[in-house]
Amino acid sequence: MIEYDNIEDPNEWIEEAISKKHIKYYEYEHFSNIEKIGFGAFGKVYRANWRNKEQYLALKSFFNHDKATTKEIVEELKL
Template identity: 55%
Template sequence: MSNKEVKDSNYYIDWLEKSIANEYLSYYEYSEFKNIKQIGNGSFGSVSRANWKNTDTILVLKSFNNLNPTLKEIVNELKLHRDVHFNANIIKFYGITKTETGKNEKINY
């Protein structure tokens, strides 16, 4: 990984952490989601349906694979979702979570 890629990656990680700390983005523990079932996947990651906590509320979790090459795209997509919450044709964005399994870390929203 080049020096520029590391700088870019650090910038977007810092942006995510600051957005959560300043409450611009909500962060949820992955353990708050139950009955997680994958409903699709693609080259960037997968989409799953899940129940939130112990409710009947169904949410969609979009998971990204391989964070480093797509971190910029993830942040840009999060910014777009945050800004278009008023559109009835867009699934409401609630926040992000993260899963850690061994060496793989995924951001979900």
């Protein structure tokens, strides 16, 4: 079980969540029709098709990928 409280290393938390299949991981090369739809304090948001499917997914690009940003990603994923 992944410990959600008191996360010391957010990168390790994300890697563990991916390996335990709590989070799906997609290769960037499988996305198409990438279109910027917004931005925020941490980065930009895009919508894109995955493997040429009709369904859109959201992609996020971060301005700075540091420990604080990674912690914010973990907090968002916990929601």
